[in-house]
Amino acid sequence: MAQNKDEQVICPIVEAINAVGTEARLLVLRYLFDGDKGFNELLRLTKLSSKTLASTLKYLEEKKIIQRNIISTRPFKVSYSLTEKGKDLKPVFDDLRKWGEKWMDTLLD
Known part of the structure; x- marks a missing residue:
């Protein structure tokens, strides 16, 4: 475990x-694991408000x-994609999904 300048323990988890x-x-990342997405597509998929997104x-x-x-098209378009740092989260998400699927019935209580 690391410590910050105030001597507080910093937990990586x-x-x-x-x-x-x-x-x-989590929703945005989940959909970006499937590939690049535009703002409107993420808006539709996540069902978040435009401000929250x-x-x-x-x-x-x-x-x-x-x-x-x-x-650079006319009009220009914007898309979002994962960086290498973001792509490194994929195995973590896969493990969380498996855990959630295994314990779903007890998580809904």
Whole structure:
């Protein structure tokens, strides 16, 4: 475990969950694992409000988990894709999905 300047213990698990652990972030990442998506497509798939989606995309971009790609067409288009850092989350998501499938009946209680 690491410590920050205030001598507080920093747990990598907690920091990882803080980075991706909201429902909106998880949904965006889940759909980006299937490939690049535009804002409107993510809006439709995630069923998030446009404000929530915009702030989620901005946060994930700031953390360098996703990247914003500008496609130079007229009118120009924007798509979002996973960075190498984001792609590294795939096995974690796969394991969480398997765990959720195994214990789904007890998680819904």
